[in-house]
Amino acid sequence: MTTTVERATTRPRPHWIDDWRPEEPDFWAQTGHRVARRNLGWSIFAEHLGFSVWLIWSVSSALLAAMGFDFSAQQLFFLVALPNLVGSLLRLPYTFAVPRFGGRNWTIISAAMLLIxxxxxxxxxxxPGTPYWAFCLIAATAGFGGGNFASSMANINFFYPAEKKGAALGLNAAGGNLGVSIIQLLLPVFVGSAGIFGLVKASEGGVHLGTAGWIYAGLAVAATIAAYLFMDNLSVVRSAPREQLAVVKEPHTWVMALLYIGTFGSFIGYSAAMPLLIKLNFWVADPAPLGTGIYFAYFAFLGAGVGSATRPLGGWLADRLGGAKVTLAAFVGMIVFTLAVLWTLLQLTPNPQASTAIAADNKSWFGWFLVFFLLVFAATGIGNGSVYKMIPAIFRARLGAGRAATQQASAALGVVGAVGALGGFLIPIAFTAPWVDNAFSATKQAFVIFTVYYVLCAIACFAVYVRRRATATSLAGATI
Known part of the structure; x- marks a missing residue:
């Protein structure tokens, strides 16, 4: 006789999938690809929103003066850096939340948290009376959106077979990364500032930054409802935190984290800092409202847009050529183009805010600055996609194809993503280093430091994963 308790435990659970075999061709062709594609689509939407909220301060900080707030350049760079610090710290617990609560369930929770x-x-x-400390506290909560990336990537990793992970993870990440560009493109339009290369004129009623907050609060509600209705949990995604934390003992986890600081850390750090970099080096407030020189809101979104667009390309190239080779090429590109950005900065006259003539002179170099900076962004995007392709490949090479390798790879994605996102905090801080009196000198020194770091990353990638003699790890000959 079946008891009430037994019937309750065997009752089907809505939105839970117990049978999931993506590595079996028949299962994938008949059922798996449709389910995976649906979950990927709504995951991209929720993650896109998370990234937008994460970087909402990147462009709004440059508009705070129009709202009556008088903060120094150092205070503004710290304001855009703070969400990146919190977001990086949250990525590890967000990764562990997927096997604990289920991918769908955690997407519901994490999307709802964006209301804060x-x-x-x-x-x-x-x-106008809001104190700076309150801005810092609110900016820190924007880091909730940064945590969404780790849980989303860990979740989608379970839905796809090995040969399709690179493209799927690349699309998922690109959809999220694109949120950075979209917020930087549309926020000036939403709030009444000029934007989109001047096609949108400034509102006669002035800037209303609060409008952007309410719009994205509404989108957070929409993402929460969509995840509740259309996403699924996988029963196979079960592991204890202790099992997941085992990846911290794996040396390759930390090598990949080193590389990811260089790729994703650069992407998110440069995205956060780019509006302020343009404002401080190429623009003068007078005459209002658009000033003299280069108006930062016209171009702030381009870097993140390029980096987002090239991320799927990095995953696609890694699927075909091997992630290690593509990652190495990305770092070589970052080295060359970062040096080119530094060269353009050396041509500028410091402190354009002191003179409209200086701003006009600096403006003549902006085209070179923008082109080289966009090429840096393109290289970071390719590197982001290829690094994330490498992680599942490394654990598959070490543990074989199966559930254990997938679980360890998903945990590693969280650890690597958390450490890598720290670059998003360090880069804006480096541009106004407290030990340097002159902000312009700090900016130039920062690009020198970044270049040196990219050289170290290129050497590490070559030595551990590309060089044929690095067979001690049994990985050099694999398609990683």
């Missing part, structure tokens, strides 16, 4: 930074933002920017 968006509503807080909307209220704070509308009150």
């Amino acid at each position: 930074p968006t509503v807080g933002f909307a209220i704070a920017v509308q009150n």
